[in-house]
Amino acid sequence: MFNNQQILRLNSAGHPIGWVNYEIAARLYYTDQIIYECGTTNLRLRGGYNRITQLRSYLNINSIIATRNLNKLHYPAFTPSLNNKTLFKRDANKCLYCGNTFDYKDLSRDHVLPLSQGGEDIWTNVVSACKRCNNHKGGRTPEKANMLLLAIPFSPSRVEYIILRGRTILADQMEFLISHISKSSPFFQRYKKL
């Protein structure tokens, strides 16, 4: 479990940048890149044995680390890449037409305005749909197919995207990330409902 644990990395201003694995986190510690820690969880990483003392070294890695070398980057424009895994997660594994929950393999990417009608393959034009609903809709718009879209598709913000890409998010990491989401975001509304 520990080996899979992702560490939340912040820039020097305290804004979430993304996930790093424990190996990268350890390198950041050893190269003195950590400005401060702000998680409540410490993960203890075992190092090697000292040749002289025969004592084993340990490194405590905090669950949320702010790093110094991203100052220059500040916060460049962010475009979340679109992939089915993250899309289905955005829609809570629900088909946005029939409202039922499905496994990954039974969901598909539906283009609300079909590609054949000039619709784009972008976050704001795609929703999760079960294969049955997607087949039924075919190359039509929801209106033409007489199907009601249950929620308006949106493009996740940087922080929302970080949450969607998280594998095993610790409670303190989630609390930190949620505090960086606008209360009016559709993502926040959805999260509160889950």
Ligand SMILES: [Zn+2]
């Ligand atoms: Zn459906």
